[in-house]
Structure formats: structure tokens, C-alpha cells
Amino acid sequence: MAGTNSENEVVAFLGPITSYTHQAALSRFPESQYKIVPQTTIADVFDAVQSGSVTQGVVPFENSSNGSVIFTLDLFADLQDRNPDIVVCGEIYLPIHHCLLGHVSKQDNAQSETTQSASKAKPLHDIKHITKLYSHHQAWGQCNNFLTTYFKGIERIDVSSTSKASELVSQDTTGTSAAISSRMAGDLYGLALLGENIEDMEGNSTRFFIIRRRDNKSTDNTPVSDAVAETDEEHARYKTLISFTVSHGEPGALAGCLAIFQKFRLNLTSINSRPSDEATWHYIFFVETMGRKRLDGQGAVNQALHQLEGVAQSSRWLGSWENALKA
Amino acid sequence: MAGTNSENEVVAFLGPITSYTHQAALSRFPESQYKIVPQTTIADVFDAVQSGSVTQGVVPFENSSNGSVIFTLDLFADLQDRNPDIVVCGEIYLPIHHCLLGHVSKQDNAQSETTQSASKAKPLHDIKHITKLYSHHQAWGQCNNFLTTYFKGIERIDVSSTSKASELVSQDTTGTSAAISSRMAGDLYGLALLGENIEDMEGNSTRFFIIRRRDNKSTDNTPVSDAVAETDEEHARYKTLISFTVSHGEPGALAGCLAIFQKFRLNLTSINSRPSDEATWHYIFFVETMGRKRLDGQGAVNQALHQLEGVAQSSRWLGSWENALKA
Known part of the structure; x- marks a missing residue:
């Protein structure tokens, strides 16, 4: 691919x-082809x-243990109209493996003794000298068994990222702190x-979204011919993200919106809600469905979006992209 | 009410x-009648x-600015079957007013100068001596305009509660820290x-749930006679919380579950999803609907719950209670 216009x-x-x-x-986006x-x-x-x-x-966008990243949802909600042109054009699933990173104790006995524990992972070195742990707040929840077994009562300090945790531990001259972080950060x-x-x-896995401007066609990841029939198999190749709000006073408004997806046999794969700034206890809803918005305007997703406009208070197509879990 | 068995x-x-x-x-639960x-x-x-x-x-359960409290949702999800008997029996809405609490500077000029700002609130005293702020992480997001206007670049320290923030500031002998906390905590x-x-x-408002064991009838807040007809007005007097999971491989499974509520004209007022431990990228869904589960088994909520059992992989009634927003 080197030498392309990317x-x-x-x-x-x-x-x-x-x-x-x-x-x-x-x-x-390999560094040989992209500047990241x-x-x-x-x-x-x-x-x-x-x-x-x-x-x-x-x-x-979401972690398999911790759920949605609400900061990302709120940016897609875009209540201040700062990101009107942003759409999702791809997804990346990354297995998340956390490591315990730090300094080896001078009295190290290499392999730590085996303990009866709920944690399948064991420390690879002595950990008695560790008095303080740094990590991102999401990581604590993902390593609960290990931490409960080996670090009960040890001080935990929340920092802005797991990488930052590694950086802080590398600067600790006492050698008594450790980080829950990635192997890549530990190496750096x-x-x-x-x-x-x-x-x-x-x-344990995190899903990331790739975003682009909707007018940037060169990054469109759903460029197949519209001549392809909308079979179930074709639907399963794509995903679409849509947000909408409903009129608060109207009974059944939310169910009415969701029924549209059922009518067009669109399989909803996730649903989320976040507060809408508009008024107290109003929500903006996010649904993800199989299928894609077609350029010819004739697909099930297109029709659902069209009907949603008539039923929802507001609605927005937030992108269609190739399903990364589909072989 | 004093002298009752409460x-x-x-x-x-x-x-x-x-x-x-x-x-x-x-x-x-006034302290004259309850031990809290x-x-x-x-x-x-x-x-x-x-x-x-x-x-x-x-x-x-949820804040009008920050959304759901995921710790509470995960306890209702009850994936480890630790809380099989817990149901919601009431709700409380509390307006949340945050205060800036601390120590008055010795050079205080009483009223701070007026600044052009996005924040409607103004400091009541000099704040130049404040170099550090303590609060709960949810509070920062709720006071963003004030903090951006008056405390740009000032160090923020996350603590476990806004009350804890006040306690820490009260122990600060330098007088240079302040807390975002409640007036009640400041007084204490x-x-x-x-x-x-x-x-x-x-x-800005937070909704709290009152929970009880389902076999504790003395705390049942929906004790009206089942002879009352299920009018829309009757429905609007109550709310019900239900959780369910769907078979992951089955297209339309989520929409099928949601359609049941529409069929029985049950107005869904909120919907949430959280990761289910069962497998990566499986979810447990929470819906809240108007109406209540009736003792005679004949109501719309009862019928919806019954049909949900046939469609969902698992489902659970998590309580019915009086709608606190209904006059």
C-alpha cells in the first residue's frame, strides 16, 4: 500500500x-503509511x-467489562452543535491485557509464592516493597481479582491514563510504586x-471508533455497489449508529421510535441513553443496528431513518461502517 | 406518624x-421516626x-447532568446473584446545589470583582489564595462553567465523596484549598x-431509589386496591424497573423484547445497557416503564413480564413504586 495517496x-x-x-x-494506520x-x-x-x-x-467507544465511554457518547450527542459533520467510518477491537509494571525489589526471590486466590494471574516477582499503585480509574475495575488478592489495602492513585501511570512510576526513585498499564508503556x-x-x-476488549467528516468520501468504508441486494448476510456486513430524542410528554414515543427498526427488520445491537441538556430528565438515545445507509437511498436503514424523522423530536445518522467482527 | 411501628x-x-x-x-425517613x-x-x-x-x-440512581450511576445499575444487574431479593419500592428527587467551601483569605475584600463569564454564579469572597480543589468526580462536570471561569489551571483532586472533600479542606491548616460540596457538609x-x-x-437534580426485600410487604409502596381500573392516569401514578438479557445470536431479539412493551401500551421512560459478565459484548438491558405489577396478576405490566419470559433469555422484575413526579 506504500505509495498510495494515504x-x-x-x-x-x-x-x-x-x-x-x-x-x-x-x-x-501503520506509521509507514500514515502520520498519527x-x-x-x-x-x-x-x-x-x-x-x-x-x-x-x-x-x-466501549469496553467489554466497563461499558460505554460516556465522554465519547456525549461528543456524539453534540448538544452544543460543535461536531455537526462527524460520522463513524470504522471500528477496531483491541484485546486489553493489563500488566503490573514497576521496579524489581533488591531482595527479589524471582517467582512469588503461590497463594490460594480468586485471581488466575500471579505476580512474577516479589511485590512486598510496593506501597502505592497508579492507574486509570477504568483499569482498577478490570483487575479486581488480582488487586483484591495481592494488593488489599494498598493505596491507589487515579491518573489520567495508564500510560501516565507508567511514566510516574518510572520517575519514582524509591522504587516502591507500581503501575497497572500496558506492556507497550512499560517498554517505553x-x-x-x-x-x-x-x-x-x-x-477483556475495547472497541474503538474511527471517525471522519461526512463529506470526506475518501475515508468512506462502505463503498460497495448499491446493486447488491439487501440480504441478511449483506446486513451483517455493516453497522450503523443513530441518535434521536423524543418528545417527553408523548406516551410511547420511545417505543414508537424503536418499533421503526423492528418494522424494517433491523437488528439493534446496542442501545444507550445520556442526559440531554434541553431540560432536566430528558434523554438522547443511541442505537446501533446492523446494516448501512445506502447511497441509492433505498435500503432498510435509509427507510428507517426517514420514518424516524417523522416520529422522533430530532434524529441523526452518525455513520455506517464495516462490521469488524464479521469474517 | 410518631408512635407507628416504623x-x-x-x-x-x-x-x-x-x-x-x-x-x-x-x-x-425523618430521624424522629427512623434510625438511618x-x-x-x-x-x-x-x-x-x-x-x-x-x-x-x-x-x-441517576443525575440529570451526568446520567446513570453505573455502580447501582451493576448491582441491579446482579450477575453474581448476591442480591436476588432486592426490589425498588420508591424514588426521591433531590435538587443538587453545589457550593464552593473553604477558608476566607486574610486579605479578603468581601465581594469578588465581577468578571465577564459564562458562569451565572460568582464567588462571594476572594479566591486568589485557593491553589487546590477537592471534590467527587461527578461534581466537576456539573460545575464546568464556574470552574472554567474562576479556577482555570487550578489543581483538582478527586475524592470519594463531596462530604470527604469538605472534611479534607477543614483539616487544611494552610487555608489554600477549597471543596465543591454541599452546604450541609460545609456546616458540619x-x-x-x-x-x-x-x-x-x-x-440539576439526582434521583435516588429506595430499595427493600421483595418479601417485605410493610414497605410496599404500591398497595392500592387491584379493583382500580388500569386507566392511563392510573398507569402514570407508578413506575416499574425491569432487566433482561437477549440471546446474542438471534437477530431482532432486543427489538422483539421492546415490542412487548409497545404491545401493552406501556410507556418506556428510560433504557440503559451494561456489559453482562456472561461473554464479551453481551449486554443486560434495563427498562423503566410507567405502570406497576399488580397483585392480581392481570395488569399490563404483569402481562408484559409474562411475555418477556418467553422472548428474553432472562428477565427480572426489579420493583414497582409510586411516581414521585406525579402531583
Whole structure:
């Protein structure tokens, strides 16, 4: 692919360097072909794509253990109309393996003794010298068994990312702190691997969205011919994200909107709600369905979107993309 | 009401003392009639009710600005079957007014100068001496305009509750820290009121659930005669919470479940999803509908629950209670 016009394409991701989003971005946008640039916040990634200073962006959307990333949902809700042109054009699933990273104790006995425990992972070194743990708040919940077994009562400090946790531990001259972070971050900051795969759940995984401007056709990942018939198999190849709000006073308004998807046999795969700024206890709903919005305007998703406009208070197509879980 | 058998009833709430949940609990369970006891975590409140050591519990469910409290949702999801008997039996809406609490500077000029700002709230005293802010992570998001206007670049420290923030500031002998917390907490810890109603949104409000064991009939808040016809008005007097999971491989399974509520003209007022432990990317869904499960088994909610059993992989009635927003 080297030598294509993607050579100079700039892609933004939620940083810092070695973040899980960085790893997801690298898996789709190799540095040999793309210039990938870290952003401080998810909002910064949206801003960079909206303004056109980058062509695509990579943001976390949901984790299999922790659920939706509400910051990302709120940016798609776009209540202040800052990101009117942003759509999803792809997804990346990244297995998340957390490591315990830090400094090896001078009295190290290499392998730690075996303990009766709920945690399948074991420390690879002595951990008695560790008095303080750094990580991102989502990581604690994903490593609960390991932490309960080996670090009960040990101080935990929330920092802005797991990469930041590694950086802070690398600066700790006492050697008594450790980070829950990625192996890539540990390598960058020269930390010792004190434990690996310490997450509770096999299959712990995060889904990232690739976003673009809707007028950027070169990044459209659903370019198949509209001549293809809308079989179930064809539907399963794509996913679509849609947001809508309903009139609060109208009984059955939410059910009425959801019924439209059923009418067109669109399989809803996820549903989320977030507060809408408009008034207290009003919500904006997000549904994800199989299928895609077709260019010829004739598909089931197109028809559902059209009918939704008549029933919902407001609605927005937030992109269609290839289903990454489909072989 | 003094002298009723509620005199010795013990009610648990999410502490610490002066938390917003404490204030919600006091509004429904006055100390003249109930013994109300703080718990460290939301899980502790569920445990206390499940074990029968208290008869009822009060937990936060959602905030109008920040959305659902995922810890509470996950306890209702009850994937480890620890709380099989917990149901919701009531709700409390509490307006949330955040204050800036701290120490008055020795060089204080009483009223701070007026600044051009996006924040309607203004500091009541000099704030130049403040170098550090403590609060609960949900509060930052609710006071964004005030913080951006007056505390740009000032260090923020996340603590476990807004009450804890006040306690820490009261122990700060330098006087240079302040808390975003409740007036009640400020009073308890003897802090000066440096700003009030600093939340962004008018109508910022949190909804709390009162939980009980399903076999505790004395706490049943839907005891009206089943002879009452199920008019729309009757429906609007109650709310019901239901959770369900769907077979992942089956197209339309989620829409099929939601269609049942539409069939029985049940107005869904909220919908949430959380990861289900069962397998990666499986969800448990929560819907809230108007209406109640009737004792005679004949109501629309009863019928919907019955049909849901046939369509969903699993489903659970999580309680019916009086709608606190209905006059």
C-alpha cells in the first residue's frame, strides 16, 4: 500500500503515546503509511476531525467489562452543535491485557509464592516493597481479582491514563510504586514486568471508533455497489449508529421510535441513553443496528431513518461502517 | 406518624454523613421516626437490605447532568446473584446545589470583582489564595462553567465523596484549598461559604431509589386496591424497573423484547445497557416503564413480564413504586 495517496494522511488518536487507543490506531494506520498524532482529550480528537486538520480520528467507544465511554457518547450527542459533520467510518477491537509494571525489589526471590486466590494471574516477582499503585480509574475495575488478592489495602492513585501511570512510576526513585498499564508503556518507560494478563475477564476488549467528516468520501468504508441486494448476510456486513430524542410528554414515543427498526427488520445491537441538556430528565438515545445507509437511498436503514424523522423530536445518522467482527 | 411501628425501622444510605444521599434519605425517613445508618459503598447498602439487617436502603440512581450511576445499575444487574431479593419500592428527587467551601483569605475584600463569564454564579469572597480543589468526580462536570471561569489551571483532586472533600479542606491548616460540596457538609465541617449554586444547569437534580426485600410487604409502596381500573392516569401514578438479557445470536431479539412493551401500551421512560459478565459484548438491558405489577396478576405490566419470559433469555422484575413526579 506504500505509495498510495494515504501516504501523507494525518490521523488523530486519544493519547498519550502508548495508550490503548494508540495501539488500536497503529493496528489500522501503520506509521509507514500514515502520520498519527496524539491528542490530549477525546474532545480534541473530535475537534481535529471536525476542523479538517486531520482526516480521521480514533476514539474509545466501549469496553467489554466497563461499558460505554460516556465522554465519547456525549461528543456524539453534540448538544452544543460543535461536531455537526462527524460520522463513524470504522471500528477496531483491541484485546486489553493489563500488566503490573514497576521496579524489581533488591531482595527479589524471582517467582512469588503461590497463594490460594480468586485471581488466575500471579505476580512474577516479589511485590512486598510496593506501597502505592497508579492507574486509570477504568483499569482498577478490570483487575479486581488480582488487586483484591495481592494488593488489599494498598493505596491507589487515579491518573489520567495508564500510560501516565507508567511514566510516574518510572520517575519514582524509591522504587516502591507500581503501575497497572500496558506492556507497550512499560517498554517505553523501561519498567520491569511484575505481572501480566492481570485482568479478571478473559476476552477483556475495547472497541474503538474511527471517525471522519461526512463529506470526506475518501475515508468512506462502505463503498460497495448499491446493486447488491439487501440480504441478511449483506446486513451483517455493516453497522450503523443513530441518535434521536423524543418528545417527553408523548406516551410511547420511545417505543414508537424503536418499533421503526423492528418494522424494517433491523437488528439493534446496542442501545444507550445520556442526559440531554434541553431540560432536566430528558434523554438522547443511541442505537446501533446492523446494516448501512445506502447511497441509492433505498435500503432498510435509509427507510428507517426517514420514518424516524417523522416520529422522533430530532434524529441523526452518525455513520455506517464495516462490521469488524464479521469474517 | 410518631408512635407507628416504623419507630424502630432501620434504613441504610450511601454515606458518609452529609452526603447528598443522606439528605435524600432524611427527606423521606425523618430521624424522629427512623434510625438511618450510613454505609461505605452502594454495594454495602444492597448487602444490608438483602441480609435483612436493615429494612430499606437509599442509593443514587441517576443525575440529570451526568446520567446513570453505573455502580447501582451493576448491582441491579446482579450477575453474581448476591442480591436476588432486592426490589425498588420508591424514588426521591433531590435538587443538587453545589457550593464552593473553604477558608476566607486574610486579605479578603468581601465581594469578588465581577468578571465577564459564562458562569451565572460568582464567588462571594476572594479566591486568589485557593491553589487546590477537592471534590467527587461527578461534581466537576456539573460545575464546568464556574470552574472554567474562576479556577482555570487550578489543581483538582478527586475524592470519594463531596462530604470527604469538605472534611479534607477543614483539616487544611494552610487555608489554600477549597471543596465543591454541599452546604450541609460545609456546616458540619465549619467551612466558609465562598460560592453557592455554582452548578451549570438550573434544575440539576439526582434521583435516588429506595430499595427493600421483595418479601417485605410493610414497605410496599404500591398497595392500592387491584379493583382500580388500569386507566392511563392510573398507569402514570407508578413506575416499574425491569432487566433482561437477549440471546446474542438471534437477530431482532432486543427489538422483539421492546415490542412487548409497545404491545401493552406501556410507556418506556428510560433504557440503559451494561456489559453482562456472561461473554464479551453481551449486554443486560434495563427498562423503566410507567405502570406497576399488580397483585392480581392481570395488569399490563404483569402481562408484559409474562411475555418477556418467553422472548428474553432472562428477565427480572426489579420493583414497582409510586411516581414521585406525579402531583
